[in-house]
Amino acid sequence: MRARRAHLFVVACVVAAVAGAGISSGAPASQHRLPDPNTWVPGGGAASATAPAGPSPVVYPPQRLPLVFSHGKHLARGMACTDCHANALTSVESKDLLLPGEATCARCHAIDRAQPTKAEAGKPPTACVACHVGWKPDAPIDHVSLPAPSLVFSHAAHATASCATCHGDLSTVDLATRDTLPMMATCLSCHDGKTAAKTCTTCHPADPAGRVRTALPDGSLVPRSALLGDAHDPGWSRRHAAAARAPDATCTSCHAESECADCHAGTSKPFEYHPGDYQQTHAIEARRGVPDCTVCHRQASFCVGCHERSGVGARAETDFSSGGDDTRYHPAGWGQRAHAAAAKRNLDTCASCHRDDFCLTCHSAERDAPRVSPHPAGWRGSAKCKAMDKRNRRLCLRCHVTAEEVGCDF
Amino acid sequence: MSRMHGLAALGAAALALHPAPAEAYSFAVRARTVAQLYQLRGFRLIGADVVYGRQRFTQSLALTIDDIGGFAAQRRKLHVTGGGPRVSFDSYLRLDHDFGTWASGQLLMGAQRVDAVDLVPELDDALLGLDLMYGYVTVDGLLGDRLKLVVGRQVGFDGIDMWALDGATAIVRPPLPVTLELQAGLRVRDSSPVAGSRFELDGTTGADCEEYVEGPTPGSGHWRLIDRQTIVENRALASDAQICPQRDVRMPTIGVAVETRDTGPVSARLAYRRTSSSTVGVIDTVDRLAFPDVGLYPDEAGQAPSDGVNAEHVAATVRAHLRAGPVRIAPYGWTRASLVHHLVDRAGVGAELRIGSHVVTPELSYRVPTFDADSIWSIFSVEPTTDVRVAWSGFGADATAWLRRYHGADRDANAYGLEAGAERDVARRWTGRLGLLADGGYGGARLGAKAAARYRAVDHFTLTATLAGWRLAPDREGDGDDRALGAWWEGIAQGRATWIFDDKFALHGVLETSASRYTPGELRFLGVVDLSFEPEL
Numbered sequence: 001m002r003a004r005r006a007h008l009f010v011v012a013c014v015v016a017a018v019a020g021a022g023i024s025s026g027a028p029a030s031q032h033r034l035p036d037p038n039t040w041v042p043g044g045g046a047a048s049a050t051a052p053a054g055p056s057p058v059v060y061p062p063q064r065l066p067l068v069f070s071h072g073k074h075l076a077r078g079m080a081c082t083d084c085h086a087n088a089l090t091s092v093e094s095k096d097l098l099l100p101g102e103a104t105c106a107r108c109h110a111i112d113r114a115q116p117t118k119a120e121a122g123k124p125p126t127a128c129v130a131c132h133v134g135w136k137p138d139a140p141i142d143h144v145s146l147p148a149p150s151l152v153f154s155h156a157a158h159a160t161a162s163c164a165t166c167h168g169d170l171s172t173v174d175l176a177t178r179d180t181l182p183m184m185a186t187c188l189s190c191h192d193g194k195t196a197a198k199t200c201t202t203c204h205p206a207d208p209a210g211r212v213r214t215a216l217p218d219g220s221l222v223p224r225s226a227l228l229g230d231a232h233d234p235g236w237s238r239r240h241a242a243a244a245r246a247p248d249a250t251c252t253s254c255h256a257e258s259e260c261a262d263c264h265a266g267t268s269k270p271f272e273y274h275p276g277d278y279q280q281t282h283a284i285e286a287r288r289g290v291p292d293c294t295v296c297h298r299q300a301s302f303c304v305g306c307h308e309r310s311g312v313g314a315r316a317e318t319d320f321s322s323g324g325d326d327t328r329y330h331p332a333g334w335g336q337r338a339h340a341a342a343a344k345r346n347l348d349t350c351a352s353c354h355r356d357d358f359c360l361t362c363h364s365a366e367r368d369a370p371r372v373s374p375h376p377a378g379w380r381g382s383a384k385c386k387a388m389d390k391r392n393r394r395l396c397l398r399c400h401v402t403a404e405e406v407g408c409d410f
Numbered sequence: 411m412s413r414m415h416g417l418a419a420l421g422a423a424a425l426a427l428h429p430a431p432a433e434a435y436s437f438a439v440r441a442r443t444v445a446q447l448y449q450l451r452g453f454r455l456i457g458a459d460v461v462y463g464r465q466r467f468t469q470s471l472a473l474t475i476d477d478i479g480g481f482a483a484q485r486r487k488l489h490v491t492g493g494g495p496r497v498s499f500d501s502y503l504r505l506d507h508d509f510g511t512w513a514s515g516q517l518l519m520g521a522q523r524v525d526a527v528d529l530v531p532e533l534d535d536a537l538l539g540l541d542l543m544y545g546y547v548t549v550d551g552l553l554g555d556r557l558k559l560v561v562g563r564q565v566g567f568d569g570i571d572m573w574a575l576d577g578a579t580a581i582v583r584p585p586l587p588v589t590l591e592l593q594a595g596l597r598v599r600d601s602s603p604v605a606g607s608r609f610e611l612d613g614t615t616g617a618d619c620e621e622y623v624e625g626p627t628p629g630s631g632h633w634r635l636i637d638r639q640t641i642v643e644n645r646a647l648a649s650d651a652q653i654c655p656q657r658d659v660r661m662p663t664i665g666v667a668v669e670t671r672d673t674g675p676v677s678a679r680l681a682y683r684r685t686s687s688s689t690v691g692v693i694d695t696v697d698r699l700a701f702p703d704v705g706l707y708p709d710e711a712g713q714a715p716s717d718g719v720n721a722e723h724v725a726a727t728v729r730a731h732l733r734a735g736p737v738r739i740a741p742y743g744w745t746r747a748s749l750v751h752h753l754v755d756r757a758g759v760g761a762e763l764r765i766g767s768h769v770v771t772p773e774l775s776y777r778v779p780t781f782d783a784d785s786i787w788s789i790f791s792v793e794p795t796t797d798v799r800v801a802w803s804g805f806g807a808d809a810t811a812w813l814r815r816y817h818g819a820d821r822d823a824n825a826y827g828l829e830a831g832a833e834r835d836v837a838r839r840w841t842g843r844l845g846l847l848a849d850g851g852y853g854g855a856r857l858g859a860k861a862a863a864r865y866r867a868v869d870h871f872t873l874t875a876t877l878a879g880w881r882l883a884p885d886r887e888g889d890g891d892d893r894a895l896g897a898w899w900e901g902i903a904q905g906r907a908t909w910i911f912d913d914k915f916a917l918h919g920v921l922e923t924s925a926s927r928y929t930p931g932e933l934r935f936l937g938v939v940d941l942s943f944e945p946e947l
Contacts (some may be wrong), residue, residue: 010743013705038919047725057522072762077476079548081785086583102539108475124806127937148646149448158636171602177828178559186713186908187489192674193671193672194672194778199673204427207438208435208436208437208438208474209474209498209500210472210476210498212624213473231764231769231884233803233804233808234704234803234806234807234808234831234833235801235803235808235809235810235831236803238808239771239801240742242742242758242762242773243742243762244567245568245569245727245744246450246677246727246729246742247669247670247677247678247679247727247729248727248729255470256474256500256502257500257502257543257544257566258440258472258543258544260468260567261502261543261544261565262442263503264468264567264572265543265572265608265609266442267466267504267506267539267937268446268468268502269446269448269936269940271920271922271934271936273903275860275876275878275902275922275924276880276900276901276902276922277900277902277922277924277926277928277929277932279450279451279452279902279910280900280926282858282884283854283884284853284854284884284885285853285886286853287852287853287854287885288814288825288851288852288853288854289814290775290797290825290827290853291796292813294612295572298607298608298610298612299613300534300606300607300610300613300614301535301600301610302607304529304532305530305533305535306450306532307618308454308529308530308532309450309452309462309512309526309533310450310451310453310462311452311453311454311459312453313530334423338533340819341818342793343608343790343876344790344791344792344793344794344818344819345421345816345818345823345852346779346816347779347787347790348779350787351612351613351779351787354787356565356613356614356785356787357619357620359786359787360786360792361887362874363786363790364771366632366633368466372789374624374786374789374791375789375790375791376790376791376792377791379626379789383752384751384752384753385789386752387682387749387750387751387752388750388751388752388783388788388789390718390750391718391719391722391783392715392720392752392783392784393715393718394714394715394720394784395691395718395783395784395785395786395789396706397708397713397714398707398786399597400706401622401629401631401708402628402629402711402713403628403629403710403712403713404629405629406713
C-alpha cells in the first residue's frame with residue numbers, strides 16, 4: 001500500500017510538472033502547481049506547432065513570474081487597476097515596467113523585512129512567502145523576469161479605453177500571465193483603418209525602410225493567424241499565390257521586392273523546389289504544367305536556351321543532332337498529325353524547346369509552305385480574329401503577306 | 411540597345427549624380443553572394459553524352475535609403491503632426507556570371523567548334539548578367555498624403571502578371587474608399603539598359619528572325635533569314651536573336667488600377683495594362699533600294715501597321731474576410747482577360763478556411779496559355795485546363811491534393827497528385843520532417859518520400875540532413891523519347907549548414923549528391939553569404 005502511494009505520488013509530480021511547464025496543454029498553469037519557482041514559467045498560451053493558440057512568444061517573450069497573486073481578489077475589494085499600475089497612465093513605450101513595486105504593495109500589506117514570516121489574522125498577508133513563491137530566508141529571492149514586448153505601444157495613448165478592453169476580465173484571474181496580454185484580433189477591433197490606424201507598423205517595430213522588422217530577439221515574426229489570410233504555416237511557400245495577388249495583400253509590409261525576385265527571377269537552383277538531378281526529372285512536371293514553370297521561368301529564353309545547350313533543342317547542326325532531322329526526341333510521324341493533340345493540350349511544352357518561327361515551317365499561308373492552318377475552328381470572321389487583327393496586324397503578316405489576305409473576312 | 415549601351419548608360423547616370431553628398435535619415439543594405447557548383451548533361455546522338463560544368467557566381471545588392479533630405483526627421487524634431495513629403499530610394503542590383511563550360515564552352519557544328527553562346531544566344535545572360543532588377547525613387551505624402559509618386563525601374567506582382575517597368579507610377583488616395591493607380595513607362599525587356607530577359611513578355615524570341623524581300627509584284631516576295639554576315643561583325647555565327655530589330659524596339663506601357671481602401675471585410679482590385687510597340691519597317695537606317703525593299707514585314711500595299719499591341723489585360727481580384735462561429739473564412743477570386751486574344755485566360759475561386767489551428771484551402775482555377783501578341787502561338791488552337799486543389803495544414807503537418815483536367819476537343823485527359831508532410835520537434839535540439847509525394851496521369855507518375863532531420867547545434871547554427879527517393883515513370887502516352895526510358899528510381903542525400911550571426915550575417919552551405927540514372931554520384935554545392943546591414947538609429 002505504501003509503495004502504491006509512493007508510485008501515485010511520483011505520477012502526480014510528473015503530471016504536475018508537465019502541466020506546470022505548459023508543455024502538453026499550453027494552458028495557463030495554476031499557481032497551486034508551483035513546485036519549483038526556478039523552473040516554472042507561466043504558460044501564457046505556449047506556442048508550438050501543435051498548439052499555436054495564445055500570444056506569440058516572439059512578440060511577447062516568455063516570462064518568469066514566481067509570484068502568488070490574485071487579480072480577482074484585489075478587484076473584489078473594489079480596487080482599481082491604476083491603484084497598483086499607476087504608471088500605465090503615463091507609459092509611452094512597451095518596454096516600460098508597469099508592475100507595482102514593494103512600496104505599492106506595502107500600502108495595504110504591512111510588509112516588514114525584519115519579520116519575513118509575520119502574519120496577522122484578518123489583515124492582508126505580510127509574510128514574504130505569501131507573494132514570493134518558494135521564498136526561503138537563507139536563499140536569494142527569485143526575481144520576476146518580464147522581457148519587453150517587441151511592439152510599438154503607448155499605454156498613455158490608450159488611456160481612454162478601459163483596461164478590460166485589451167486585457168479582458170481579470171476579476172476571475174489570479175496571476176496575470178501572457179494570456180491576458182492583447183492579441184492582434186483585439187487590436188484590430190479598434191485599429192480598423194477608421195477608428196484607428198491599421199498599418200502593420202502602427203504596432204510592429206519597423207526597419208528603416210518602413211517594413212515590419214521580422215528578425216526579433218526571440219525569433220522570427222511570422223504571420224500565423226487567419227486574420228489576413230496569410231498564415232505562413234507549412235506548405236505556405238507553395239500556395240501563397242492567391243494571397244499575394246489579393247487586393248489587400250500585405251506581403252510588402254514585411255518583404256522587400258528583392259525577396260520575391262530572388263525566387264521568381266532567381267539565379268540559384270532552389271534545392272528545396274528542384275532537388276536532386278532535376279534536369280533529368282523535370283519533364284514530368286513540365287509536360288503536365290503542374291506546377292506552372294512560367295511563374296519563375298521565361299520559356300522563350302530560359303527553357304529554350306537550356307534545352308539547346310543540353311542537346312534537346314530544335315536547332316539543327318549542333319553536336320547532339322549531328323545534322324540529322326528533328327525526330328530524335330519525337331517519335332516517327334510526330335511532325336504530321338500526332339503532335340497536334342499535345343500542342344493543343346499544353347502549348348507551353350512546345351514553347352520550351354521551339355521558337356515560335358519554327359512552327360511556321362508548316363503552319364504558314366505562304367505559297368510554298370504546306371499551308372496547314374493553326375487556327376481553331378471558326379477562326380475566320382471570329383471576334384478573336386478581329387481582336388487580334390485590330391490590335392496587332394503584324395502578327396497576321398507573318399503568314400498572310402498580301403493585302404488581299406489581311407483581315408478576318410477574306 | 412546592347413548590354414554595353416546599358417553599362418554606358420549606368421555609368422553616365424552615376425557620373426551625373428556624382429559628387430554632391432546625399433543627406434538621408436537612414437539606409438539599409440542587403441548583400442548576398444551565392445556560389446554554385448554543379449554539372450549538367452549535354453545529350454549527344456553519337457558518342458557518349460558530355461558533362462558541362464556550371465560554376466556560378468552571383469552577387470546581389472539591395473539598397474534602401476529612407477527619408478532622403480530628412481524631411482520626415484525634421485518634422486519629428488519640430489513635433490509637426492500630420493503628413494508631409496517623404497523621399498526614399500530602393501534598388502536591387504544583381505551580377506551573375508558562370509565560369510563553367512556550360513556558358514563559356516564550345517559546341518560542335520559539323521566539323522567546326524564554335525562558342526556555344528554563338529549558337530545559343532540565351533547563354534549570354536549567364537556570361538555577364540548585370541541586371542538592375544529595380545531602382546526607383548518614391549515620393550510619398552504629397553498633397554496632404556493623397557499622392558504618392560514612384561519613378562524609376564519598378565517591379566510588381568499583381569493579378570495581371572509579373573511586370574517590370576521603366577517609368578512612373580502615381581498612387582492617388584482621394585477622399586473616397588478607393589486608391590487609384592496610374593502607370594506609364596517602357597516595359598523592361600532584354601534590350602533595356604542594364605536588364606535581362608526575365609521580365610520580358612513570353613513567347614517571342616526573335617531568333618531565326620526573318621526579313622521580307624518584296625517581289626516584282628505585291629505579295630510575290632519571300633522571307634529570308636536576316637543576313638547575319640553583314641550585320642554582325644566578327645560574329646558570323648551569332649544568332650539572329652541578337653539582331654532581330656523587333657526585339658529592340660521600346661514597349662510603351664500604360665496601366666490603371668482601382669483598389670478598394672478601408673472597405674471592411676471585402677476588398678477588390680480592378681486593373682488594366684497595355685503594352686505596345688512600334689513596327690519595324692525597313693531594316694537598316696535607310697531604304698536603300700526603291701524596289702525590291704527589305705523590311706521586317708511585308709508592306710508593298712501599306713498593309714503593315716505602324717504599331718501593334720503586345721499585351722493588353724484586364725484583371726479583377728477580390729478577397730473577403732468573414733467569420734462564421736469558430737470558422738474564419740477568407741474567400742477569394744481572380745480573373746484575367748486578355749483583350750488582344752479576346753479571351754479569359756486566367757480565373758479562379760477559392761477560400762481559406764481556418765478552424766482552430768487547421769487551415770483548409772479549396773481552390774478551383776482555369777487557365778489558357780497565352781503569349782506575347784507578336785508570337786504566332788497567339789493565334790494557335792489551344793485548349794484550356796481546369797484545376798481543383800485542396801490544401802490542408804494543421805498539427806505541424808500539411809497536405810495538398812490536386813487534379814488537373816485537360817479539356818480536349820478529341821478527348822480529355824487528367825493529371826493528379828498528392829503531397830503531404832509533417833514536422834515535429836522530436837527532441838530538445840532535433841526536428842524531424844517526413845514528406846510523401848504521389849502523382850500520375852498525363853505527363854507521368856512519381857512516387858517518393860523525403861525524410862529530413864534538423865539539429866540546432868547552438869542557437870544560431872543549424873545542421874540539416876535530408877534523404878529522398880522517387881520512382882519516376884514518364885508518360886508513355888507522351889511525345890518524347892521517354893517512351894524508351896521506362897521507370898527508374900532516383901535518390902538524393904543532402905546536407906545543409908546554416909550559421910546566423912547577430913541576425914545580420916548568415917552563411918549557408920548545401921552539399922548534395924544523387925543516385926541517379928544519368929548522374930550517379932555527382933556532387934552539387936551551393937554556398938550563400940547573406941549580409942543584411944541596417945545602421946543603428
